[in-house]
């Protein structure tokens with residue numbers, strides 16, 4: 227029986243690139259996002275090109291019931307899932323007090339709670355067969371607070387902390403968790419977050435590089451992977467720099483003039 231990879235956020239960007247890479251490696255895929263037509267087209271294309279089984283599931287993972295349905299679908303259909311990639315996620319840009327609160331809360335639900343809940347369901351499955359890997363999309367935003375992307379950076383700090391802790395708990399079980407920490411990546415992420423393009427001196431990497439580093443990390447059993455030489459250097463520099471300084475620098479990248487509210 228061929229193994230499956232379940233990839234969330236696979237209708238675009240990094241998730242789509244993960245789906246393509248797993249398919250290329252002969253791993254069956256379950257691609258998940260909300261855009262049904264896009265998922266159908268992706269599943270059909272990857273299955274024709276790479277001769278794998280490919281299933282598209284249109285689910286809103288910000289809804290707890292739909293997260294449960296994903297796990298139940300895999301169990302009921304006896305899919306031999308060995309990889310879970312939690313890539314569905316989004317950000318926003320602006321001062322927290324003037325951003326849409328419902329959208330900020332929904333972001334926490336998708337970026338954190340969905341990852342927490344899906345990790346639980348799939349880790350239980352993986353433990354039964356003593357094999358499996360969870361790959362969680364964190365970010366270099368996990369390494370310091372980011373003013374004007376406050377909720378987003380906090381969700382990514384959660385992902386990194388949660389992933390590293392789980393990985394440690396799972397030592398010796400055959401089940402691994404890896405956090406992936408890219409800097410800016412060329413996807414629709416920034417446009418969706420209300421930014422024309424990232425205002426940053428950092429290089430914007432192609433999704434293909436993120437995937438290459440991710441598979442290196444999986445194959446070498448890395449607890450987390452920072453994508454890009456400069457991002458890696460800044461990560462180490464960050465470890466010896468006060469967090470308040472790093473917060474100021476981050477603010478200069480993502481800050482906007484405050485809109486007067488009264």
Ligand SMILES: NC(=O)c1ccc[n+]([C@@H]2O[C@H](COP(=O)([O-])OP(=O)(O)OC[C@H]3O[C@@H](n4cnc5c(N)ncnc54)[C@H](OP(=O)(O)O)[C@@H]3O)[C@@H](O)[C@H]2O)c1
Nearest residue numbers: 235237238239240259260261287314315365410411413415
């Ligand atoms: N791009 C970057 O610079 C960057 C850097 C570091 C980390 N990341 C992280 O990488 C992950 C992927 O981002 P990306 O750059 O690939 O962004 P993207 O191109 O905007 O893709 C986001 C994906 O998430 C899906 N999604 C959004 N809301 C969803 C929901 N409620 N339920 C199910 N799926 C949902 C979207 O599909 P539908 O709209 O069809 O649902 C899409 O497939 C995110 O977690 C992001 O935080 C991105």
